[in-house]
Amino acid sequence: MVKSNDRCMIYLPSQTYAISAAKLLRLKGIGASEVKETDSKRGCINGVAVSCRDTAAAKQILISYSIPIS
Amino acid sequence: MIYFDNAATTFPKPESVKAEVGRCIDQYCGNPGRGGHRMSAAAAKTVYDCRCELAELFSAKPESVVFTLNTTHALNIAIKGIARKGDHILISNMEHNSVLRPIIAEGYDYDVFDTLKPTEAMIREICSRITSRTRGIVCTHHSNICPVGLPIGAVGELCRQRGLFFIVDAAQTAGIYPIDMSKCNIDALCFAGHKSLYGIQGVGGIVFSQKYKGKAARMLHTLVQGGSGMASLEENMPLYLPERLEAGTLATPAIAGLLAGVKEVRQRGLADIRDHGTMLCRRMLERLCNDDRIEVYCPDMQSSEIVLFNIKGVSPDLVAEALDKEGICVRAGFHCAPLAHRALGTGDKGAVRVSFGAYNTPQEVDIFCDTLQKVKQGV
Incomplete structure (x- = not known):
């Protein structure tokens, strides 16, 4: 889901996973940060924003660490 | 005053614990997982940091750390979450009522093995009590009344060989004895935050093995259902740990104190x-x-x-x-x-x-x- 021109959202099952994913992606050099969720169905942070350029790499890292992506 | 009742709850608490509890209440005590605003996010960050610290202590994953109110609450969630009606369960003769009463209340068939004997003899006795209906072993790591500790490595190995679940009550040992979840083949490790981890009363937890990672957590029955801060439109509790077993608001100040307590213990x-x-x-x-x-x-x-x-x-x-x-x-x-x-x-x-x-x-x-x-x- 594109949040802005250059940022993409990767959704995780929960806030715990979102914080975990953001921490992991930062460690791996992908500047992910937790963002305020705007989807009213969710109502809390459970997405990480990454650069559109990095989305595929970010997803690959999360999958390799068995972090589920919604 | 001399305080010699640390098996019930430790006293005094480290200065760092008192300071962090106060700082949390004063500065960032939003509701973790219940909003995207800065207060909720700051509380959630501390809760996650505490999961990480505990995961390192027990050689587990942060997502596998579930917070509860205390060890009794943790054992109830773990036992009733893993065991099924009709199961036969083995427990030791050093168990606290937090193990014995849930097992009796749920009507599980159970047998008790003797711990006042050498390890080899104890393992032989456990083997002799395993039946075709035996599904698991629930035991304390260390008695809360006397100097009897259980060889959880040997018991865990037996569980691995026989395909049994293994739940450990570490109320008296978390923060004193090193515990490696995977080396001891532990499925669920239950601990108190306010005892040897030097947090305040109001928080305990369960650390689950990787057997329950991802959607495999759906195997765990939920003892309590309610708000989880995620998947709000779904009728059932989330499939993933830790939220699956953490219905309702967490005790954020107590978890903040526990984080400081665990750091203190690991530092010493x-x-x-x-x-x-x-x-x-x-x-x-x-x-x-x-x-x-x-x-x-x-x-x-x-x-x-x-x-x-x-x-x-x-x-x-x-x-x-x-x-x-x-x-x-x-x-x-x-x-x-x-x-x-x-x-x-x-x-x-x-x-x-x-x-x-x-x-x-x-x-x-x-x-x-x-x-x-x-x-x-x-x-």
């Missing part, structure tokens, strides 16, 4: 804390064991933080009351552990328990022993 070192307890224990036993009027239970097992005794012919509650009048806090009675008291033969009144913490001193042990002499003559 588990071995140092353990050696300190053993030193105090031996010092006390040297005095008590030389007194004909005092009966010490398991006096040969001196690697512990607990001393259990009776003054012969005197009700333990009278001894505890007399000590309290002298400014010494100990606990008398059955300590929520009827199986263990029966195994030790403490009779119909139980015994007096002394339990040490990281901040007790040898001088306090000496004062206790001198005071007990006075109490002995008075009661």
